[in-house]
Amino acid sequence: MFRNYFTLFHAAGELHETLARGTLTGVHSQEKNQLVLSFLSRAGEPLELTLFIRNPKTALFMRSGHHRKKKQSASLWRISEDDTVQSVAISPVDREITITLQSGLSIMLQLFATNSNAFLLEKRTVIDAFKNSTILKGTHLPEQQESSSIIEQLDSLADSLADFEELLQQHNGDIEHTVAALPGFDRKLQRELLTRLENHHPATALHSHFRTLLHELQNPHVQTGRNQDGAPEFSILHSPLNESLQHENILQGLAAYSIATLRHTGTAMQEPPLRSTLTERLKKIRKELQTINPDAVAAEAQKNEISGHLLIASLYLERTRPESITLTDIFSPESPPRTIPLQRELNLQQNAEHYFQKSSKGKGKIEGLLKRRKKLEVEAAELEAELAGMTAEEPSDARQRRKSTGSAAQKKTAERLPFKSIRISDTITLLIGKNAADNNTLTFQHARPNDIWLHARGTSGSHCVLKGASPDHSDAIQKAAAIAAWHSKAKHSGLVPVIYTLKKHVRRGRNLPPGQVVVEREKVLMVKPEKELP
Template identity: 25%
Template sequence: MIKSYFFLNRQILELKEILLNKKVLSVFTQEKDKLVIEFEENDQLYLEYCVNHSLPYIHLKDFYIRAKKNSLELFEFLKGNIITNVLIAESDRVVAITFNDTTTIFFTIRGKYTNVYLKHFDEFLSFKKIAPEDLKTIETDLTSNRFICEFNVPDFSVEDNQYAVEKLKVKYPFIGKEIFNYAGIINASTLTEAIIKVITIIKNNNPVVVSNYKSYEVNLVFKGLPIELNDLIINEFKNLNDAIGFYFKEIFHLSSIKEIRDKILKHIDKELRRITNKQNNLLTIIEMGDKESEYKKIAELLLINNNNLKSGMDSVTLKDIYENEKLITIKLEPKLSPKENINKYFQKAKESKIQFQKATELIKTITDEKNRLSELKNKAITAASLKELSQIAKQLKIKMKTEKNIPESIADKFKQYIIDGKYKVFVGKDSKSNDLLTLKFAKQNDYWFHARAVPGSHVLLSVENSKEPIPKSVLKKVASLAAFHSKAKTAGVVPVSYTLKKFVVKRKGMEPGKVALLREDTLLVTPEIPAGAEFIES
């Protein structure tokens, strides 16, 4: 629903309350398809546009890390400008933000033409490059649109009430497929009444993020819309911006779960195939029984009739003195001598006895292992967290992803958490472990945390992609972990220092676990294992 016209309509009303009169500090891009506007704000404020046509969005963030390289400043004429309004086209998925110098930024969701466009006096510019002739057509279209700043509930006519779906789609294309789908299953006397009901829910109700941990699907909808509740986890939010932030975190979280689960299930299926083959072989041996006496009898008959045997014979027929001198035909190996053929059957008798004994002993072990794997497979299928899957992987001795160029044995020396299903956190266990974490394990752009003025663990937030900003909410959660793993864990509020690892140094003569900070910031947090933090057994 994130691409729905009415979703955008609700969003512009929420954004307007926050963005009105905000002054632009900079406009930049450092990731493909993403444009960011930074505002002059004490608490930091960034408006991120994503113009990837498969999942376009607008999201307001309170934290962003500017890359030192690969960050490109754009549209410098916007610097210092103040937002005067946030609007939406009356009948199109176009969001417009206007500024005090009459510049307008348009965010459009239009398939391959999904983009950010700017009208600056006589200039018309685009964020993603497009053909000049297309740009001119889009300029004419956007600038001729009528824009509004209220919630747009369609005013259906009496005639509309008689229309079927296809005719309404043609007359009101901006309503969108999703709204029609919901209208088709909502209780109402007419289709137009059902559409109004759906739109009213979007206008008034809290957004919810609906996650299915079996199908790995995540949807952002609104409380009150008809949804199937089977196998769903629902998180409700008071505003769209928070819901959007969680929505993308949950997409990443579920993709991580899918990746680990698929790896576990692939491993288990491979082992089950191997064990099933082994189990079938053992059952065949047991079913055939112990052939020792049969092979031993043949060997003794050959030995008694040794004088009748010659090299090159492929079989021999003898009287079975053990079975009333009944004739018996025995297969021989032509390339072997009579003595070698006799020894071969004595050896087969010995091997058959050992093989049967081993098969009888192994069948229970193999069956137990098969049952254990089947049980772990069921647990992996139903597991709803990375912690559960990590524990299963550990039981199976499957090596999961570890930090690049860092021996796995080093990572195992720390307590480990994962936050919001994505961010890896490592916690020192003692002074030596703290030094190892900070001086050997940490990378230069990782975040380092420690409770101020009290003994405690060094805590590290691993940054795998330095171009991707770490949300402030995540920093606060890591700071809470640092406070929790300190002597101040019983205090109400604890100041926690944090900085990039490159600003943490150990000077000559410092005791184990002691370091100095060249630069630091401080967060005031409650000591706790916060919501969204999962402990991973090392």
């Protein structure tokens, strides 16, 4: 919605109010497919208007200040520098915003998704173009035909049910074709209107929904939010977005959306190498865990100790072979005779002492192995949680993490986690808040909209977030609910009611302290509190 005609219509009006009678101080490019126009408003405020070319996720935004880099920045269209801005207007029939300068030059911004471009014009002749300049220089843009504007055509249809029914008849009553023929309605607006219509297909119902939607487009509620995958969204419609933030005007909303999109896109581009690093580390940990077997070490230590005792008990026997000796196992008479390897240079007593030393070293390793296994299990759980929630973090947090050195687990030892993690299955992890502030951080920073959110009902306790699961994973939700019940003040009750819902149905309440939330569309499970997985 950031690039549709109605958003750009309002943006052009705000640009005119801001830039008219101001000065275009320069045009430059310092990033691929980005054109920056620098202005001084008539009040003397420095401003930058950035245009994104061939970027399907953002179009343009304005911000205060001049931010040109000293290096790797190319000046463009110097002939237009220090020219006064007369007006900013959008084409009445297309997504073209024209900045008219006092000298007679103008800059046209064509905002056609991946085919966007910018032109320096003298009347309708292209002096220069940001993209495909060699081909387009000197060409003459066709004059705009005199016709009703998009807004006028839509207002006429909104005011007259008869005209709207005529449009419907022109398309043989086909609703989708009629909606596609509405001027200025891109595919997203077409889908929005069809969704609102649902199964009510009479012309009067379609006309009513069209009038309502047009009213919203002409009286925008500017907001940004995030979709279910965490990607930024922009809207001027009145229905709220997920994680909606309201903005005073179109330019402010576009700036917030564009910056969030650039950060999100930058994180997404750099995340695969990071994910690969964490995944590789997790594989190494799991491989090492497979080699840690304290029981086998204990059994080997016991075997060496028995060998030592058998050798001591057999000092009186003659040694017939230098490399081994076969003895009756006095500790297990029913077992077959045991052959004990010997070191040639040592006598039987010295070999016995050697076995006792090996047994002692083995027993000494067991405690270290248990500690090592516990440490690796904790690190593996943290890595699993980090991988499961990687897309949940803010881009700035991701960039900060990439600047750090060492493994993810090393960072976790330096920075306290706001949650503990429990592995429910190979793909599902439960995150558990540690206190009220951590609950708030877990729910509103680490959890994604479609994660499962759990909490003991009617009592205080930890916020719990189940990652990697959907509402269909009933067994995993049941296990998570039992653990959530344990991490509440009702942990010693026989049965505890636990609510669960998608995180997108959990929101902050006005004037509520950290950790307290408003929950909607919840379901309830009666569970027996469980500290560990059964």
